[in-house]
Amino acid sequence: MFDALSERLERISSSLRSRGRLSDADLDAALGDVRSALLDADVEFGVVRAFLDAVRERLSGEALSQSLSPGQQVIKAVHDQLVDILGSSALKITYASRPPTVVLLAGLQGAGKTTTAAKLALWFKQQGRQPYLVAADLQRPAAVEQLRVLAREIGVDVFSQASDPVDVAKKGLAEATRLGRDVVIIDTAGRLAIDEALMREVRSISDVTSPHYTFLVIDAVTGQDAVHTAKAFHETLELTGLIVTKLDYDTRGGAVLSARGVVGRPVVFASSGERLADFDLFYPDRMASRILGMGDVMSLIEQAERTMDPDVVAESAGRMMSGQFTLDDFMAQLNQVRKMGSLGGIMRMMPGVTKEMRSAASNVDEGQLNRIEAIVNSMTKRERREPIIIDGSRRARIAKGSGTSVSAVNQLLKQFGDMRKMMRQMGGTNPTMPGPMGKMANLAARAQAQRGDQVPPGFESLAAGMKAGATKQGGPKNKKKKGGRVTPPKQR
Amino acid sequence: MIVLIIVLILVALVVGDALLIRRLRRRRRELATRTRSLVPEVLVTKVASRPDLNDIETLERRLSSSRSIFERVRALSGVGALSREQLDVVEEVLLRSDIGVTTTNEILAGLVVNGAPSGIASALRAALLSSLSADRSIRTLASPGRVPVWLFVGVNGVGKTTTIGKLAQRHVNEGRRVMLAAGDTFRAAAGEQLQQWATRTGSDIVRAAEGADPGSVVHDAIGRALARGSDIVLADTAGRRANSTNLLDELSKIRRVADREPGEVIETFMVLDATTGQNALSQAREFQAAANVTGIVLTKLDGTARGGIVVAIERELSIPVKYVGVGETVDDLLVFDPRNFVDSLLDA
Numbered sequence: 062m063f064d065a066l067s068e069r070l071e072r073i074s075s076s077l078r079s080r081g082r083l084s085d086a087d088l089d090a091a092l093g094d095v096r097s098a099l100l101d102a103d104v105e106f107g108v109v110r111a112f113l114d115a116v117r118e119r120l121s122g123e124a125l126s127q128s129l130s131p132g133q134q135v136i137k138a139v140h141d142q143l144v145d146i147l148g149s150s151a152l153k154i155t156y157a158s159r160p161p162t163v164v165l166l167a168g169l170q171g172a173g174k175t176t177t178a179a180k181l182a183l184w185f186k187q188q189g190r191q192p193y194l195v196a197a198d199l200q201r202p203a204a205v206e207q208l209r210v211l212a213r214e215i216g217v218d219v220f221s222q223a224s225d226p227v228d229v230a231k232k233g234l235a236e237a238t239r240l241g242r243d244v245v246i247i248d249t250a251g252r253l254a255i256d257e258a259l260m261r262e263v264r265s266i267s268d269v270t271s272p273h274y275t276f277l278v279i280d281a282v283t284g285q286d287a288v289h290t291a292k293a294f295h296e297t298l299e300l301t302g303l304i305v306t307k308l309d310y311d312t313r314g315g316a317v318l319s320a321r322g323v324v325g326r327p328v329v330f331a332s333s334g335e336r337l338a339d340f341d342l343f344y345p346d347r348m349a350s351r352i353l354g355m356g357d358v359m360s361l362i363e364q365a366e367r368t369m370d371p372d373v374v375a376e377s378a379g380r381m382m383s384g385q386f387t388l389d390d391f392m393a394q395l396n397q398v399r400k401m402g403s404l405g406g407i408m409r410m411m412p413g414v415t416k417e418m419r420s421a422a423s424n425v426d427e428g429q430l431n432r433i434e435a436i437v438n439s440m441t442k443r444e445r446r447e448p449i450i451i452d453g454s455r456r457a458r459i460a461k462g463s464g465t466s467v468s469a470v471n472q473l474l475k476q477f478g479d480m481r482k483m484m485r486q487m488g489g490t491n492p493t494m495p496g497p498m499g500k501m502a503n504l505a506a507r508a509q510a511q512r513g514d515q516v517p518p519g520f521e522s523l524a525a526g527m528k529a530g531a532t533k534q535g536g537p538k539n540k541k542k543k544g545g546r547v548t549p550p551k552q553r
Numbered sequence: 554m555i556v557l558i559i560v561l562i563l564v565a566l567v568v569g570d571a572l573l574i575r576r577l578r579r580r581r582r583e584l585a586t587r588t589r590s591l592v593p594e595v596l597v598t599k600v601a602s603r604p605d606l607n608d609i610e611t612l613e614r615r616l617s618s619s620r621s622i623f624e625r626v627r628a629l630s631g632v633g634a635l636s637r638e639q640l641d642v643v644e645e646v647l648l649r650s651d652i653g654v655t656t657t658n659e660i661l662a663g664l665v666v667n668g669a670p671s672g673i674a675s676a677l678r679a680a681l682l683s684s685l686s687a688d689r690s691i692r693t694l695a696s697p698g699r700v701p702v703w704l705f706v707g708v709n710g711v712g713k714t715t716t717i718g719k720l721a722q723r724h725v726n727e728g729r730r731v732m733l734a735a736g737d738t739f740r741a742a743a744g745e746q747l748q749q750w751a752t753r754t755g756s757d758i759v760r761a762a763e764g765a766d767p768g769s770v771v772h773d774a775i776g777r778a779l780a781r782g783s784d785i786v787l788a789d790t791a792g793r794r795a796n797s798t799n800l801l802d803e804l805s806k807i808r809r810v811a812d813r814e815p816g817e818v819i820e821t822f823m824v825l826d827a828t829t830g831q832n833a834l835s836q837a838r839e840f841q842a843a844a845n846v847t848g849i850v851l852t853k854l855d856g857t858a859r860g861g862i863v864v865a866i867e868r869e870l871s872i873p874v875k876y877v878g879v880g881e882t883v884d885d886l887l888v889f890d891p892r893n894f895v896d897s898l899l900d901a
Binding site: 097100101102103105106169170171172173201202203204206207209210211252280282283284285286287289290307309310315316335 | 645648649650651653654708709710711712739740741742743745746749750763794795796826827828829830831832833853857858859862881
């Protein structure tokens with residue numbers, strides 16, 4: 062969501078970085094950008110206005126942190142406001158003590174109610190429940206048929222009959238109780254737009270079934286109208302929450318913010334694909350991070366923890382910091398990173414990575430990594446420990462042994478030398494803690510100090526952003542590296 | 554050899570993350586234990602009290618808040634240069650109608666330059682009308698010996714199948730024999746839905762099993778239309794998101810098949826839900842590239858949605874709106890009239 066917003070925020074923060082204090086003009090310009098980004102993402106006009114007012118309020122408050130740069134202050138205020146609106150964690154679904162738990166789905170035509178009903182049934186099934194579907198959409202031609210087909214696919218029963226929707230709902234609920242099902246999902250008819258007849262029908266269904274959950278199904282690409290819909294349904298049905306569909310169409314999904322801002326109910330589920338399994342609880346905190354371009358660090362870390370061997374990483378990272386990094390360590394790390402998947406995929410999840418680096422990473426193929434591995438494997442143990450001894454004839458041998466060229470070997474060695482130099486600079490002196498982790502912490506502290514500020518307490522929500530900043534620190538160094546390349550790119 | 558650098562950064566990050574994440578985890582655990590009692594559970598054990606139906610404001614009144622803003626535009630008096638406040642009101646009207654930031658800014662810039670010699674409302678109306686100036690004639694005839702085909706594309710849930718049903722009725726009313734092609738072989742029961750329309754309108758239909766190749770369904774329908782002497786083929790396609798290359802490629806293929814002799818695609822309609830926001834622009838862009846869209850059918854315009862995004866689409870991509878759906882009945886599908894549309898944008 063909000064790719065545009067995160068890009069703009071990045072620009073704002075860099076344009077404000079050099080200024081000592083935030084002037085009114087700066088703030089107006091920055092918030093103007095935020096405004097356009099929100100409107101482009103289809104956040105409703107009134108919600109945008111309220112959002113910006115709240116951000117301005119935060120920035121003028123006395124709680125302003127002195128230790129943050131102006132750009133960071135703006136971003137922090139926007140972030141905090143986003144989290145305030147989106148909520149901070151996924152909602153927990155609980156079940157009625159006396160089953161069945163009744164779930165009512167309402168929404169406009171084409172929002173995806175019928176498909177959502179099936180997806181929700183599958184989700185409950187995966188939670189170990191026994192769901193039952195009630196097709197009370199008797200209006201759209203073949204809607205019942207559609208639900209039957211989908212339900213057959215996931216092995217869930219459907220109740221329907223050709224009477225009136227309220228009657229169907231009532232009987233469906235009774236049938237579910239008789240069958241001993243513990244979750245009943247009621248699909249209702251949509252209308253082209255909100256009208257009294259629709260509201261009366263769905264309200265009557267709600268009255269006879271007393272649902273525990275009433276969800277409004279809303280399309281992620283809805284524009285300014287999202288609030289009218291959400292408001293009207295909320296006033297009639299007292300919604301428990303929202304289900305956002307078609308989040309795969311457009312990741313901006315401003316309708317989420319609009320609806321939340323207006324009815325104050327959480328987004329509980331999100332659907333992001335045509336397959337029935339493309340459906341899960343909605344994690345607002347992860348979305349807030351993505352909005353701000355912090356990458357999906359949580360997922361990255363989860364992936365790293367699943368695949369990497371912490372001892373190997375810690376050991377070589379420690380040597381890396383102390384400048385005793387060898388080609389063996391490099392190989393160990395390369396292998397660890399490769400286990401995590403494609404470099405391009407990893408880079409996408411990383412915060413603060415420039416577009417160039419991202420595209421460079423996604424252009425790296427397995428073959429290139431294999432060649433690097435082959436070159437290193439063609440070296441003797443001593444050569445790997447002390448690359449300095451590799452002379453012309455050794456290079457020729459290594460090139461031959463690895464099936465590459467001398468220039469490729471040269472390049473690798475040159476890059477490795479530069480890298481080592483860089484590492485030594487970063488590793489620095491007087492670690493306060495013993496062991497590799499201490500050095501790592503030292504590095505993090507240094508990165509922070511270089512940025513001339515400290516992360517104040519209570520600011521952990523932006524900790525991901527800290528890493529973004531740390532990565533950007535590496536930016537110029539990387540550029541120097543690229544400039545120092547001895548061979549033209551095409552020979553890589 | 555950027556590889557080396559990238560790998561190193563990755564490693565540094567992952568190690569850094571390991572530290573960070575431990576802290577985050579601990580904090581999250583603390584928070585969880587501390588706030589467990591405060592976290593609201595979604596389950597309402599008792600059904601919340603809801604307002605009595607009779608107390609609910611009528612739709613009219615519910616929308617009055619958004620209406621008043623449009624009335625403010627009409628109330629804006631003054632001739633010539635616009636004040637900051639007046640521009641703000643105009644901006645709000647345009648943004649609330651989903652026209653989008655870029656187009657709104659362009660129109661505002663035009664107003665600033667040209668002023669409003671005969672009132673702001675009419676200046677705005679003129680600006681909008683000039684954005685809707687593309688050729689919106691509707692073609693029903695193909696080259697001699699070819700079967701005319703109207704192809705319908707769009708994302709899921711915009712009302713493609715319903716639109717086809719209504720247009721079939723329109724053609725039948727005008728004395729044409731219609732052949733429907735149930736090219737949506739993906740969505741469960743989509744063929745069934747079109748079948749019901751065929752029965753209702755007395756049109757012929759070609760259907761295939763779910764999961765069949767949509768191109769072959771369209772091809773069969775054209776062959777059948779030729780044999781039976783039908784005047785036009787209306788071809789449905791499965792709803793698809795506009796950001797998937799595979800799905801768009803499939804659409805291009807369907808169009809190629811439909812355009813092959815004896816068929817001839819004379820109109821490709823993108824069906825668009827009037828509640829859609831800025832994403833509609835990228836939908837139009839992608840579908841135009843994949844299937845050469847010749848017109849838009851704007852559906853669901855009977856509610857509070859204004860469909861202003863079509864102004865942006867027509868300005869940027871020159872794709873005209875040709876039909877609008879303003880209600881559920883067959884007669885509620887109208888030929889698009891820019892004047893009425895602009896009035897409804899501004900007056901609502």
